[in-house]
Amino acid sequence: MRFSSTPRGARLARRLVAKRLEQWGCSPEGEAYQSMVSIAGELCANAVRHGHVPGRDFRVCLTATDAVLCIEVTDTRGERRPKPRSNPCDAENGRGLLIVGMLADRWAVVAHPPGHPGKTVRAEVHTQPAESSANLPSQAPSGDRSGLRSTRRGRPGATR
Template identity: 60%
Template sequence: MKSEISTHEFSMRFTSTPRGARLARRLVSHRLHEWGHPYDGPANQTVTLIAAELVSNAVRHGHVPGRDFRLRLTADPDALRLEVSDTRTERLPELRAPCGESGRGLMLVEALADKWGVTPRQPGKTVWAEVRPSPATGR
């Protein structure tokens, strides 16, 4: 018996504003729910939280006037992958000790994602994270 492999993809550009970031986060959660990862499930909550951090960083640190950021979400049986691309080249994200009330976002991504990284592109960069949902827990 041949098993069916289900792969999903969602990609969209968003304005580089807090409103665009909020919409991106909500659409990530909605798509995951449509793809079988319920709103209140660990996979949806984990990837949505990672999305909130990455799109917030794109708006706060990757913003170039007149340029949007792009979000791409893919799901296959092995992993949920989130990619956030912006056009700012000179500011690459890095893990560092938090400073005051900020600087914890990438530490959170590091703790929640199974893998994450930064891929340069022209112009800008793509910050990506992968989560492998567990069949037993949904995360």
């Protein structure tokens, strides 16, 4: 899905991710659903704020298997690779990737090949057995996963 690189585009992307997850049978009360919608919001906001190139859209790809939800957000600013940072407690922004790291089971920044501008930020959330559904597409997340970082979520019952 393509979205305008604007705050409105980021909001629409987040809403469409939530709607797609519901169509796939994920419960809005479920941990995987809530994590994925929050991750989508953070990554789309980052694509708009840090990956914006005038006249260029950002893309969102959402895939799922019985065990993993995966989101990929692609923008055209490959030279601006996101890095988690620690900000003062009173800072009003700058915590998005820390949030992604807490909610995702794995996440990574995937560089595009030379001559293809941009980067893709990918995050995976493992679904709980109770949240798995026959409605989820049997489609594995695409692309090279070698750069995915395992993150530790301090939540009970989180799958690694």
